[in-house]
Amino acid sequence: MRGARKAAIVGGGVIGGGWAARFLLNGWDVAVFDPDPEAERKIGEVLANARRSLPSLYDRALPPEGRLSFHDDLAEAVTDTHWVQESVPERLDLKHAVHADLTRFAPEMAVIGSSTSGFKPSDLAREGASVIVAHPFNPVYLLPLVELVGAADHRARASAILREVGMFPLNIRHEIDAHIADRLLEAVWRESLWLVQDDVATTQEIDEAIRMGFGLRWAQMGLFETYRIAGGEAGMAHFMAQFGPALRWPWTKLTDVPDLTQELVDQIAAQSDAQSGHMSIRELERLRDDNLVGILRTLKRSQSGAGATITAHEAALPAPLTVRRRVPQSWADAQGRVSEAQVLRLAAQAQDRLRQVVGCDVAGGVADWGLAARETALCHTHGLSAGDNVSVDTHVVRADGIDLRLRHRIAKDDGTLCATVESGLVHVDLATGAPCFPPQAVAARLRQMAGVPAVPPDAPSTGQRPG
Numbered sequence: 512m513r514g515a516r517k518a519a520i521v522g523g524g525v526i527g528g529g530w531a532a533r534f535l536l537n538g539w540d541v542a543v544f545d546p547d548p549e550a551e552r553k554i555g556e557v558l559a560n561a562r563r564s565l566p567s568l569y570d571r572a573l574p575p576e577g578r579l580s581f582h583d584d585l586a587e588a589v590t591d592t593h594w595v596q597e598s599v600p601e602r603l604d605l606k607h608a609v610h611a612d613l614t615r616f617a618p619e620m621a622v623i624g625s626s627t628s629g630f631k632p633s634d635l636a637r638e639g640a641s642v643i644v645a646h647p648f649n650p651v652y653l654l655p656l657v658e659l660v661g662a663a664d665h666r667a668r669a670s671a672i673l674r675e676v677g678m679f680p681l682n683i684r685h686e687i688d689a690h691i692a693d694r695l696l697e698a699v700w701r702e703s704l705w706l707v708q709d710d711v712a713t714t715q716e717i718d719e720a721i722r723m724g725f726g727l728r729w730a731q732m733g734l735f736e737t738y739r740i741a742g743g744e745a746g747m748a749h750f751m752a753q754f755g756p757a758l759r760w761p762w763t764k765l766t767d768v769p770d771l772t773q774e775l776v777d778q779i780a781a782q783s784d785a786q787s788g789h790m791s792i793r794e795l796e797r798l799r800d801d802n803l804v805g806i807l808r809t810l811k812r813s814q815s816g817a818g819a820t821i822t823a824h825e826a827a828l829p830a831p832l833t834v835r836r837r838v839p840q841s842w843a844d845a846q847g848r849v850s851e852a853q854v855l856r857l858a859a860q861a862q863d864r865l866r867q868v869v870g871c872d873v874a875g876g877v878a879d880w881g882l883a884a885r886e887t888a889l890c891h892t893h894g895l896s897a898g899d900n901v902s903v904d905t906h907v908v909r910a911d912g913i914d915l916r917l918r919h920r921i922a923k924d925d926g927t928l929c930a931t932v933e934s935g936l937v938h939v940d941l942a943t944g945a946p947c948f949p950p951q952a953v954a955a956r957l958r959q960m961a962g963v964p965a966v967p968p969d970a971p972s973t974g975q976r977p978g
């Protein structure tokens with residue numbers, strides 16, 4: 512993959528920086544064009560956050576990072592690109608000028624996406640530009656959603672690429688101002704401004720109302736599935752009959768816009784400072800990212816919402832016998848140190864990988880064969896910290912009858928040996944849970960890995976109990 516694909520990021524602020532990180536960490540080369548002299552520093556900070564969070568979503572290593580370059584010349588930046596992502600400020604005149612240049616300089620094969628939160632493709636293409644809306648969510652390197660609006664053939668090409676970098680393209684069939692998600696968000700935002708303006712609630716109270724309750728539900732079931740459950744056994748129709756009439760009551764002020772007077776802006780800014788001013792924006796971002804990784808990994812376990820997208824992406828990543836991964840933040844204590852229990856977890860993952868590889872090598876998999884641990888010995892030689900990139904090499908020490916002995920060597924990318932874990936295992940019949948001889952093909956593969964060349968002709972057959 513490396514060197515084969517290139518993305519150009521035009522406008523490298525909050526969103527452009529996130530796009531750059533998403534492509535880079537998925538092995539793409541990235542060229543940035545942004546006239547801001549601070550762009551390189553800002554993107555560097557976004558990338559640092561992405562490197563400490565995105566790999567933690569996966570139990571396999573992401574591809575080697577692509578090359579990052581910065582350019583003063585737009586034409587140079589977009590040369591040979593497969594994807595151009597425009598993320599300049601939300602001003603239509605500026606977007607028109609940028610897309611006129613992109614139409615001239617970008618290769619015909621390239622998808623040209625705009626991150627615009629509100630403009631329609633027809634607004635952007637007024638000057639004849641060939642552009643679709645590819646609207647992402649902050650942080651772009653962690654959140655999978657991209658709303659795609661525009662010509663169907665361009666959306667199809669864009670969808671394939673977005674899936675390749677672990678994202679979820681939501682194809683929007685009709686172009687409307689602000690697409691789907693920002694319409695929903697604007698309704699909540701507008702109502703929240705009224706609640707502050709009318710002195711009903713502070714910024715903190717509104718945030719508590721979201722994060723202590725319905726915000727938790729939305730990440731995993733969205734709105735309609737959540738309300739389906741709220742209808743009880745009678746379901747959605749009952750829910751609508753019960754709460755439908757309330758829609759006519761004047762609960763909300765959605766059609767009115769509060770005046771953003773200096774007084775209201777100052778009030779909100781002061782309340783926000785009181786609520787969150789004790790942390791810098793970068794600290795808040797890291798807190799957000801760590802929480803998102805935890806939530807996404809839980810969703811991955813249940814295959815809910817964004818969890819299924821991560822699983823699909825992970826399945827497409829290469830799966831070597833050596834397990835490589837980044838130590839996630841969630842494994843560390845308050846000082847950033849990783850406990851012995853988590854080191855054993857690394858070894859368990861490597862063992863699971865070996866079981867899959869050996870099982871799958873044999874005629875497409877072996878039913879009812881598994882491994883159970885008898886004893887495990889950990890030798891800790893060097894501490895691990897959150898964020899370390901580690902590889903776990905698994906060696907078959909002995910494969911003998913029903914017994915298997917493995918040694919896992921856990922080392923950092925710079926070669927520092929951190930731990931060895933030696934485990935004694937026994938082959939089991941998963942149907943009965945009883946120890947058994949492994950299937951012959953499994954035994955052959957394990958003996959080969961242990962450096963024992965020949966399989967004895969009288970080796971016991973699959974599932975046979977030891978005498």
Ligand SMILES: NC(=O)c1ccc[n+]([C@@H]2O[C@H](COP(=O)([O-])OP(=O)(O)OC[C@H]3O[C@@H](n4cnc5c(N)ncnc54)[C@H](O)[C@@H]3O)[C@@H](O)[C@H]2O)c1
Pocket residue numbers: 521522523524525526527544545546547550597598599600601609626627628629646647648649
């Ligand atoms: N901030 C969000 O949460 C968010 C979410 C989704 C989409 N968006 C959309 O993404 C786009 C960018 O928003 P942002 O929040 O990243 O803004 P930003 O102000 O953080 O970044 C904009 C960047 O564009 C650069 N720029 C200005 N003129 C340029 C030009 N002619 N060529 C190249 N670069 C130029 C600026 O120097 C700046 O670095 C907007 O269209 C916005 O609606 C924002």
